[in-house]
Amino acid sequence: MPANDPVPGSGDAALQAAAERAEATRHRNVPQFDDLPIPVDTANLREGPNLNDACLALLPLVGVWRGEGEVVYPTIEGPYKFAQQITFAHDGRPFLYYEARAWLIDDDGRVIRPAAREVGWWRPQADDTIEVLLTHATGVSEIFYGAPRNSTSWELDTDVVIRTASATEVNAAKRLYGLVNNGDLAYVEERAMVGQDLQPHTSAYLRRVVG
Numbered sequence: 090m091p092a093n094d095p096v097p098g099s100g101d102a103a104l105q106a107a108a109e110r111a112e113a114t115r116h117r118n119v120p121q122f123d124d125l126p127i128p129v130d131t132a133n134l135r136e137g138p139n140l141n142d143a144c145l146a147l148l149p150l151v152g153v154w155r156g157e158g159e160v161v162y163p164t165i166e167g168p169y170k171f172a173q174q175i176t177f178a179h180d181g182r183p184f185l186y187y188e189a190r191a192w193l194i195d196d197d198g199r200v201i202r203p204a205a206r207e208v209g210w211w212r213p214q215a216d217d218t219i220e221v222l223l224t225h226a227t228g229v230s231e232i233f234y235g236a237p238r239n240s241t242s243w244e245l246d247t248d249v250v251i252r253t254a255s256a257t258e259v260n261a262a263k264r265l266y267g268l269v270n271n272g273d274l275a276y277v278e279e280r281a282m283v284g285q286d287l288q289p290h291t292s293a294y295l296r297r298v299v300g
Contacts, residue, residue, distance in 0.1 A: 114152070118132055118137075130178040132153050132177060132300050133151075133300045143214075144183060149240070152176075153177075155298050156293055157173070159171070160291045163288075164283050164285065171194060171205075173293050183212070187211055187221075188209075190203075218234060218235070221235065232250075238267075244265050261287055269294075
């Protein structure tokens, strides 16, 4: 190996990998309306308003991420494969906007149909607590509380779950997000629903496409 090449797994290799990814993602952002009289949302830290200091512990999440995952549960026939896009954006205020869209795929990656959608807000607090409000298209709303585990992972647990009369019974959830493998995003979620105890439900591995 030439003396100037980074050693695989080293800090230099991680920096080089991040720089290579940035070449493809740094010029992209979420769609914008350029005639709003207020700051627009940005998922690219190089554009738009400065990230609020209150959100610095969440800075690594800001961006748009795409990848694939798996959904399992005792009450479904699965496991099923899905693809997903997750957006973390901000407008300079002390919170992040969050959106996730998923679609079921077959073993060859072909789209079967649209699947889960959720939107919400990540609200970091002065004591490092993170308040997360999520609303799902299925009629369920959740309030999570959590905190950073370290500078690149975050753990959340539901404090309150409410649902409409037509929604599936959901009683609790837990999520763990983390940056892995030189900056990719992975998460796992456990859920207690339809009479089942808290147990694994979804997991995914995503790569940055914006930011």
